Amino acid sequence: MAIDARAAAFLLAAVLALDARAQGSALDEIAKYREALAAGNPAELWEARGEELWKKKRGPSNASLESCDLGKGPGVVKGAYAWLPRYFADAGRVMDLETRLAHCMVTLQGFSAAEATRRPFGSGSSRSDFESLAAWITAESKGVKMDVPMGHPKEQEAYRVGEKIFHFRGGPHDFACATCHGENGKRIRLQDLPNLTERADAQRGYTTWPAYRVSQGELRTFQWRLNDCFRQQRFPELVFGSEASIALTSFLARNAQDGVYAGPAIKR
Ligand code: HEC
Numbered sequence: 276m277a278i279d280a281r282a283a284a285f286l287l288a289a290v291l292a293l294d295a296r297a298q299g300s301a302l303d304e305i306a307k308y309r310e311a312l313a314a315g316n317p318a319e320l321w322e323a324r325g326e327e328l329w330k331k332k333r334g335p336s337n338a339s340l341e342s343c344d345l346g347k348g349p350g351v352v353k354g355a356y357a358w359l360p361r362y363f364a365d366a367g368r369v370m371d372l373e374t375r376l377a378h379c380m381v382t383l384q385g386f387s388a389a390e391a392t393r394r395p396f397g398s399g400s401s402r403s404d405f406e407s408l409a410a411w412i413t414a415e416s417k418g419v420k421m422d423v424p425m426g427h428p429k430e431q432e433a434y435r436v437g438e439k440i441f442h443f444r445g446g447p448h449d450f451a452c453a454t455c456h457g458e459n460g461k462r463i464r465l466q467d468l469p470n471l472t473e474r475a476d477a478q479r480g481y482t483t484w485p486a487y488r489v490s491q492g493e494l495r496t497f498q499w500r501l502n503d504c505f506r507q508q509r510f511p512e513l514v515f516g517s518e519a520s521i522a523l524t525s526f527l528a529r530n531a532q533d534g535v536y537a538g539p540a541i542k543r
Contacts, residue, residue, distance in 0.1 A: 318410055318487040318539035321494040325411025328404055334384030343379035356416040357536045360525045362427040369433040371524045372412060373405050373498055374516045395515040396499050409485050409496045416536045423529045437526025440519055446509040471527060478534025481527050486542040494539060
């Protein structure tokens, strides 16, 4: 862990500026840059805090999250993220990682739902427990193949709803997710836009979140990514843990099926 975030940001800015002059794709340079940093991803700081949070007794019930069932049985964290979202019989609905964590904060630790979801995303010194917990839990799925179940009717429904939302056009620009992510070779400024309807791009795009964002000096979850794309699409804010958010996540996670999970990654 020898990486200073500001130095890293500067390095990346320099790489991007050089590339802009060359008018080439920033992708190759970013790939090289990632390789250089892979040995010391600052995401490790969030992972360490997440593991602590998982084990710490907290809330009105003074309990830890250690018996939280992420889908593979109480307390099983290894590989759990690669099997999410999925249907949970005890809640009667499909849940993604964050929704399930919020559920455990309520049922095990005694927080109210509002308290549990108060800070989905952190900024500066006010860290989000979700970002830390997600960093640690996802890291425990590194190297595991995506295996998102579609056996339950509610799982199939979530996928279908997610697919609809992905193609739903609206807002002042009449944009859908598909406008930016439904064709090959699209690009905004220097950023290549993944075609999330195709296996290879969906795998790459999904299995590398959460990610440490160099430009923000923060670890960001997949939920944050979705929120930011809603913003780019000029849509109203996506409600954290909402059915729409879980449906979109189900659609994208399933499209990444069989991809090897590789997060938390480093992104620009
Ligand atoms: C106006 C264009 C635009 C729209 C509309 C849009 N996005 Fe994005 N999306 C982007 C950009 C730009 C990036 C960042 C690419 C980068 O940083 O390399 C991105 C990145 C992503 C990523 C991460 C890909 C990766 O490899 O890290 C996902 C997943 C994603 N978008 C999903 C969505 C979803 C779901 C919607 C619809 C709710 C959506 N996007 C709508 C522009 C858009």
